[in-house]
Amino acid sequence: xxxxxxxxxxxxxxxxxxxxxxxxxxxxxxxxxxxxxxxxxxxxxxxxxxxxxxxxxxxxxxxxxxxxxxxxxxxxxxxxxxxxxxxxxxxxxxxxxxxxxxxxxxxxxxxxxxxxxxxxxxxxxxxxxxxxxxxxxxxxxxxxxxxxxxxxxxxxxxxxxxxxxxxxxxxxxxxxxxxxxxxxxxxxxxxxxxxxxxxxxxxxxxxxxxxxxxxxx
Amino acid sequence: xxxxxxxxxxxxxxxxxxxxxxxxxxxxxxxxxxxxxxxxxxxxxxxxxxxxxxxxxxxxxxxxxxxxxxxxxxxxxxxxxxxxxxxxxxxxxxxxxxxxxxxxxxxxxxxxxxxxxxxxxxxxxxxxxxxxxxxxxxxxxxxxxxxxxxxxxxxxxxxxxxxxxxxxxxxxxxxxxxxxxxxxxxxxxxxxxxxxxxxxxxxxxxxxxxxxxxxxxxxxxxxxxxxxxxxxxxxxxxxxxxxxxxxxxxxxxxxxxxxxxxxxxxxxxxxxxxxxxxxxxxxxxxxxxxxxxxxxxxxxxxxxxxxxxxxxxxxxxxxxxxxxxxxxxxxxxxxxxxxxxxxxxxxxxxxxxxxxxxxxxxxxxxxxxxxxxxxxxxxxxxxxxxxxxxxxxxxxxxxxxxxxxxxxxxxxxxxxxxxxxxxx
Numbered sequence: 001x002x003x004x005x006x007x008x009x010x011x012x013x014x015x016x017x018x019x020x021x022x023x024x025x026x027x028x029x030x031x032x033x034x035x036x037x038x039x040x041x042x043x044x045x046x047x048x049x050x051x052x053x054x055x056x057x058x059x060x061x062x063x064x065x066x067x068x069x070x071x072x073x074x075x076x077x078x079x080x081x082x083x084x085x086x087x088x089x090x091x092x093x094x095x096x097x098x099x100x101x102x103x104x105x106x107x108x109x110x111x112x113x114x115x116x117x118x119x120x121x122x123x124x125x126x127x128x129x130x131x132x133x134x135x136x137x138x139x140x141x142x143x144x145x146x147x148x149x150x151x152x153x154x155x156x157x158x159x160x161x162x163x164x165x166x167x168x169x170x171x172x173x174x175x176x177x178x179x180x181x182x183x184x185x186x187x188x189x190x191x192x193x194x195x196x197x198x199x200x201x202x203x204x205x206x207x208x209x210x211x212x213x214x215x216x217x
Numbered sequence: 218x219x220x221x222x223x224x225x226x227x228x229x230x231x232x233x234x235x236x237x238x239x240x241x242x243x244x245x246x247x248x249x250x251x252x253x254x255x256x257x258x259x260x261x262x263x264x265x266x267x268x269x270x271x272x273x274x275x276x277x278x279x280x281x282x283x284x285x286x287x288x289x290x291x292x293x294x295x296x297x298x299x300x301x302x303x304x305x306x307x308x309x310x311x312x313x314x315x316x317x318x319x320x321x322x323x324x325x326x327x328x329x330x331x332x333x334x335x336x337x338x339x340x341x342x343x344x345x346x347x348x349x350x351x352x353x354x355x356x357x358x359x360x361x362x363x364x365x366x367x368x369x370x371x372x373x374x375x376x377x378x379x380x381x382x383x384x385x386x387x388x389x390x391x392x393x394x395x396x397x398x399x400x401x402x403x404x405x406x407x408x409x410x411x412x413x414x415x416x417x418x419x420x421x422x423x424x425x426x427x428x429x430x431x432x433x434x435x436x437x438x439x440x441x442x443x444x445x446x447x448x449x450x451x452x453x454x455x456x457x458x459x460x461x462x463x464x465x466x467x468x469x470x471x472x473x474x475x476x477x478x479x480x481x482x483x484x485x486x487x488x489x490x491x492x493x494x495x496x497x498x499x500x501x502x503x504x505x506x507x508x509x510x511x512x513x514x515x516x517x518x519x520x521x522x523x524x525x526x527x528x529x530x531x532x533x534x535x536x537x538x539x540x541x542x543x544x545x546x547x548x549x550x551x552x553x554x555x556x557x558x559x560x561x562x563x564x565x566x567x568x569x570x571x572x573x574x575x576x577x578x579x580x581x582x583x584x585x586x587x588x589x590x591x592x593x594x595x596x597x598x599x600x601x602x603x604x605x606x607x608x609x610x611x612x613x614x615x616x617x618x619x620x621x622x623x624x625x626x627x628x629x630x631x632x633x634x635x636x637x638x639x640x641x
Contacts (some may be wrong), residue, residue, distance in 0.1 A: 047360070047573075082601040084590065085599075127490065150269045152318065164322060
């Protein structure tokens with residue numbers, strides 16, 4: 001006879017493995033989403049407590065507005081909005097996490113953005129609180145939110161020119177560079193030259209010099 | 218013999234400089250303030266053209282208005298933050314928060330760190346809720362790696378997290394009174410905090426940045442010192458809370474400066490992304506512990522507390538109610554705590570399968586969430602933290618116009634932001 005208590009203890013010690021495929025906790029939500037937006041089916045994916053859909057960036061206001069205003073979906077709360085950089089040859093994604101009191105799952109909307117010309121419509125018309133999220137994304141990733149009336153840097157100083165959370169913004173103390181050189185390169189001011197990234201400036205960003213040139217003919 | 222050298226008036230120099238800057242910026246010439254405010258018109262004007270519509274709006278002064286810098290080293294900004302306050306006399310007409318003085322780039326640093334060391338980087342973010350800062354990444358990484366913490370570890374996590382909530386809220390009560398000129402409550406607040414901090418340092422080894430959570434469990438099991446301190450603390454904590462309450466709640470000055478001050482409706486709070494006690498004080502029953510239960514919260518009995526008011530006083534009363542609720546939860550956790558291991562066996566360097574995980578928890582300031590992406594390597598490809606006080610701060614410029622400048626700090630303290638979390 002198997003000693004159940006003992007095997008549970010062993011499982012506790014080893015850490016129970018979670019099932020990698022999700023149980024259908026959010027089955028009703030998935031059915032409802034497919035009913036309302038059949039074209040979302042290709043990007044639909046579920047986790048144990050998240051349902052994920054993928055859209056093109058320009059569609060964000062229409063979809064998020066529909067998700068918010070539909071009484072059966074009722075995703076009235078924007079929990080998070082963040083940008084992800086999938087590398088210099090790939091794309092950006094603006095990821096929204098929504099909360100609804102009708103469904104036991106978070107809804108994640110991944111909006112794809114062209115990395116060469118990163119423009120997305122703003123959602124500050126839907127949720128005023130998206131302002132700081134969008135300012136942070138602009139500051140860190142250089143994504144321009146069209147229609148946002150206060151899109152300026154929020155953490156870095158206004159004359160800063162790079163976008164630090166992009167994947168091609170390398171930290172100077174990258175493991176490949178710091179071969180036991182004593183002082184970490186990050187602490188040496190001569191490595192702080194970031195002008196090599198100056199051509200990374202996203203369209204729509206006005207630098208200090210350009211702005212001065214504009215007003216001084 | 219004195220020479221007849223004319224020393225230029227510094228205020229005249231300021232005016233010339235301002236006129237030049239306004240010309241560069243394309244702004245209309247400044248209207249001169251009259252009377253006792255003469256000469257202060259140029260404070261805070263940036264040396265560059267306004268970049269956005271909103272910035273132009275803030276930095277364009279009407280007749281009789283001036284800009285005042287509050288911060289970055291203002292003692293009641295709860296960290297290092299600057300508020301550019303536009304005032305007409307003593308009445309606030311607009312506020313522009315300027316952030317970034319504490320920005321350390323923790324998200325970027327975490328992308329260079331292994332999953333285990335990420336849990337040390339997130340500690341100094343919101344330094345009054347360190348345990349919560351570690352909780353969300355731990356849950357997210359466990360989802361990514363496909364491992365669950367043993368049940369005893371989950372109970373210990375819930376215990377330390379609720380203890381952390383109690384001391385964070387006690388400090389908020391003290392800071393709120395301090396920002397209105399009351400010195401005594403902050404002393405009680407720190408006495409309450411230090412008892413809990415001693416307790417948590419007994420279990421974790423650190424006093425402030427605990428570094429207690431691990432992927433797949435916690436670092437240490439409970440020990441005798443922790444349990445004895447917990448028992449001593451529990452025997453008199455309610456008395457202490459009531460003592461602080463008696464000092465503050467019915468105080469006439471406190472009541473007149475909080476009731477009806479900074480009233481935020483539930484609808485506005487949701488639109489602004491305000492969460493946690495501040496949202497519940499506006500009457501919205503949203504608590505992540507109930508909305509998307511994590512850890513062992515489904516096994517505990519508690520109700521989501523709300524207040525009808527939505528003003529500073531409601532936010533304060535909400536904190537007191539939550540302290541008592543957390544003590545109630547701690548009783549249940551200690552009663553139900555099972556025996557067993559506190560750490561699942563995970564390798565030193567964790568390499569999860571490629572995937573994404575989102576974990577949200579209820580921190581003392583609201584919804585704190587982590588979105589982690591793994592590419593199969595030893596460190597997260599993307600590590601995103603949503604800090605509640607960063608988002609809640611947006612409510613301040615909405616609430617303050619029309620109020621006195623002295624109430625700005627009082628309303629801000631009732632939102633209880635921590636700049637370490639705001640600036641990441």
